[in-house]
Amino acid sequence: MQTDLHLFAAAVTLPLAGAVVAGLGGRLMGDTAAKIVTLLCMGMATLCGVGALYGGWTSGFGPSAVPLADWINAGGFHATWTLRFDTLSVTMTAMVLCISLLVHCYSLGYMSHESMPVYRFFAYLSLFTFAMLMLVSSSDLIQLFFGWEGVGLASYLLIGYWYDRPAATAAAIKAFVVNRVADLFFLVGIGLIYVQFQSVRYEDIFAAVPQVAGAPYTLFGQSFRMVEIISFLLFVGAMGKSAQLFLHTWLPDAMEGPTPVSALIHAATMVTAGVFLMARMSPLLEVAPNTRLFVIFIGATTCFFAATVGMVQPDIKRSIAYSTCSQLGYMFAAVGVGAYQASVFHLTTHAFFKALLFLGAGSVIHAMHDEQNMFRMGGLWKKLPLTYAVMWIGSLALAGVFPFAGYWSKDAILNTLWAADSGMSHYAWTLGVITAFLTAFYSWRLIFLVFHGAPADAQMRDAAHESPLSMTIPLVLLAIGSVVSGIALAPYYIGTQQAAFWQGSIFNAPDNSIMEIFEHVPGLVALLPSVVGLAGIAVAYVFYIARPDLPGALARSCGPLYRFLLNKWYFDELYDRIFVRPYTALARILWKDGEEGAVEGLPRDLVQATANGASDAIRLQTGSIAFYAFTMLAGLVVVLTVALCG
Template sequence: MQTDLHLFAAAILLPLAGAVVAGLGGRLMGDTLAKAVTLLCMGAATVCGIGALWGGWTSGFGPYAVPLADWVNAGGFHATWTLRFDTLSVTMSAMVLCVSLLVHCYSVGYMSHETMPVYRFFAYLSLFTFAMLMLVSSSDLIQLFFGWEGVGLASYLLIGYWYDRPAATAAAIKAFVVNRVADLFFIVGIGLIYVLFHSVRYDEIFAAVPQAAGAFYTLFGHSFPMLEVICFLLFIGAMGKSAQLFLHTWLPDAMEGPTPVSALIHAATMVTAGVFLMARMSPLLEVAPNTRLFIIFIGATTCFFAATVGMVQPDIKRTIAYSTCSQLGYMFAAVGVGAYQVAIFHLTTHAFFKALLFLGAGSVIHAMHDEQNMFRMGGLWKKLPLTYGVMWIGSLALAGVFPFAGYWSKDAILNALWAADGRMSHYAWMLGVITAFLTAFYSWRLLFLVFHRAPADVQKRDAAHESPLFMSVPLVLLAIGAVVSGLVLAPYYIGAQQSAFWQGSIFNAPGNTIMETFEQVPGVVALLPSLVALVGIALAFLFYIASPGLPEALARSCGPVYRFLLNKWYFDELYEHIFVKPYAAIARFLWKDGEEGAVEGLPRDLVRATASGAVDAVRLQTGSIALYAFTMLAGLVVVLTVALCG
């Protein structure tokens, strides 16, 4: 077991080593050597991560602690840098490492023609991976928050990598600001946890949950269950990082970054941090039923919202981005009904097929000379046969078609929502089934527009060619994961072996039997998601192959609805009027009237008064002795008069 723990520590630290060497020494080493260093470190880290997973699988996951160093020692508060070796942390780490390694390899080919320094890009990728690994391997909330903010910083750097493009810098700032709003709630939640439990360590917090279940928090004269308040605050933090409804607006804009960034951040890692947080905090959520109802509502509504927007987006990357937002909604809905293992199962399978779709889209964009509008593509299936094949695999997995990965995990979520047997869970199930139809529709809309319809630009189509080996190999490996990961992992994540596999790293209260009952839903309920997915595929074929004029006619006849969806339910415009413009007006007032008018104006006015007084004083200096004598005499008369009258 000691060997497994050492492998786990190496897996966490090696990406940091690659980031430091490439980031600090890249200018001297050059891009080629910097890429080689980061790839070598990521490869070694992935081998160590898989070795640690295998060791835990065969010998047991503990949990075990891997102490690295003292961190914070202030007064009575003491926090150490300690890695947590349990099923949840090790499986998440292995998944992150595998996807990140493939993204690093893919980036070698994708960024080969980049004119800006590429060593920075690879350093940022490795830094992001290290921060995500710190997050999932944390043993306390301080380390988790460190990783949480680390992925936020690294995503800012990666989204804004092309800093000479105004759209990219604006998207990076937007992602950073929106996440800071959510993180404020998260850090307040951590503070309340420390107030209630006098600790930030998971083991100590979870052990004290039964004693804290009766604690209340008073706000504005009203009392609220303390654990409900804490879980609500933590979930708001998760909503920002995982782009849930109301805090989702940063995600589509983040597509301004390079495509490998989209695959890494928006498929397998950063956006899933919120789901991981909820699974890690399962002992608290189990005694916060009202918060779980709120999680179901937000997850299901996000699921449906993002799918409706994805149906009409012209940009290939934005379509896949909204798909990510929708799939995250499924995961949170599963968390809400207490099926945390099912949520993590979908998180894992989704990492493979969504990274595959993003990288496949990158291959198309690369072949089309940076074109991202799907309506300017078409007829590419013969020119990009490998990309075409893997995009079909990714879409089949996303749509939940048997036996691809998404079938096992997404259908398990829908079955769990039905089995939970409550109004909110049935609301989520209904929206989830509708979303399954919409998902299949927009997935095949993408395939038909990009690969099958008549090419909009024949010259670009004829010049397109398959991606180089560095880009093709990751696509093939991710496609294998999209095919087999659901079938291979199902027995351990949701089957008979799941209880022994998770070994308490995810907690289900004695009254929470969802993991046993979700497999007992009626056959028609279990079959319905697959049926509606096939209907969605057939409808996409009708719209974009059989009758290609139908979508345009429908958009004209349903103009308001089409514009509503195309403009993403007008969330950006709404926030512009509610938050951005008032904030800008207040900032302008404080700048012009406050800083320039008062802070800078007061010294300026004093200077003017002093200068004016000096000018007046100079006028008194006439050089006439008679005038001076008369003035002195007048002053003497005044003084004597005052003295005598007093």
């Protein structure tokens, strides 16, 4: 056990060493040395993480603690930097490290022609990985919030890596600001937890949940249960980080960063932090049924919304980005019905096939000289045979086709939604099945537009070539994960061994039997997602191969609906009118009238009055003795007059 704990601690801290060395010494050591350092640290961290997972798997997980250092000691509050060694932390750590290592390797080829210094890029990647590991290995909410804000900072740096591009800097700021809005709710939730539980340590919170489950809290003159308020606040924080409906607008714009960044943010890391938080706080959510209903509603609606937008996007990366948003909706819907294990299972399988799709898209963009519009591609399968093959695998996994990874995890979620047997869960199941059709449609729309049909630019197509080994090897490894991860992990995550596997890390209340009954849904219900997935692929074939004239004709005949979807339900325009423009107008008033007019104007007016007074006084100094004598005589007359009259 001690060896496993040491491996776990090394896995968490080694990426920080790579980030510090490359970030602070990169200018001196150069790009090549910085790449080597970060890659070596990430490789060793991955070996340690996988070793810790294997050790915990064979000898049993804790939960155990790995104390590293004292952190905060203020009055009666004491927080330490301690790593939590349990199933959820270790599996998340191993997964994040595997994906991050492959993204680091892929970046060697993808960023090889970059004119800007790339040591910063690799340092940011390692810093991002360390922050995510701090988040998933936390033993209390303070350390989790540190990692939470750390991935926000690192994502800002990575999205805005090309700081000379206005679109990239605007996207980085947007991601940072939207996440800060959600993080305010999260921070208030942590504060209320400390007020209610007198601790921020998971063990203390979870142990006290039965005693405080009925504690009241008065808000706006109404009495609520404290655990409902806290759970709601934590979920709003998760909505921002995981780009759920209303707080999702930053995610597609994050595509302005380099493609490896898109894979890292959208696959196993930042956007899944919200799902991890909900799974970690499962003991609290189990006694907050109203919050869980809200979670189901937001997750299911996000799932459908993002799929409708993704099927009309012309940009290859944005189409995959909306797919991420949609799949996260599935995960949150599962959390809402108490199927935390199914949610984390889909999180894990999704990491492999979504990273594969993003990096595959990067290979296409690399071959097409940075072109991202799918309608300007076509006929690339002969030029990029390996990329074509792995994109097939990723799309089949995303569509939930048997036996690929997505089939095992997404179907499990849909079955839990049906088995929950409530009005809200049936709402989520219905939208989930519709989304399964849309997902298959737009994933194969991408395949057909990019790799089949007549090339829109024959000259560009002829110049395309397969990516170097540093990019294709990660694609092959991710493709293998997209095939085998579902069937290999299903017995442990959602199958016969789940109770022992998740013991001590995910909690189901005694009355929550969802993970026991979900496999007993009617056969038609279990089969329907696969049927609609195959139907989505068939419709995409008809639209983009058999009858390529149909999409244009349909877009023209349904013009308002097409524009509504193309403009992402007009959320950006709505937020611009409601928040951005009034805020900008208020800021301009405070700037022009407040700061420049009053704050800066008053001293300026005083200075001007003093200067004018001095100028008038100077004019009195004429140098004439007669004038001075006359002035003195006049003054004397005034003084005497006042004295005699008084």
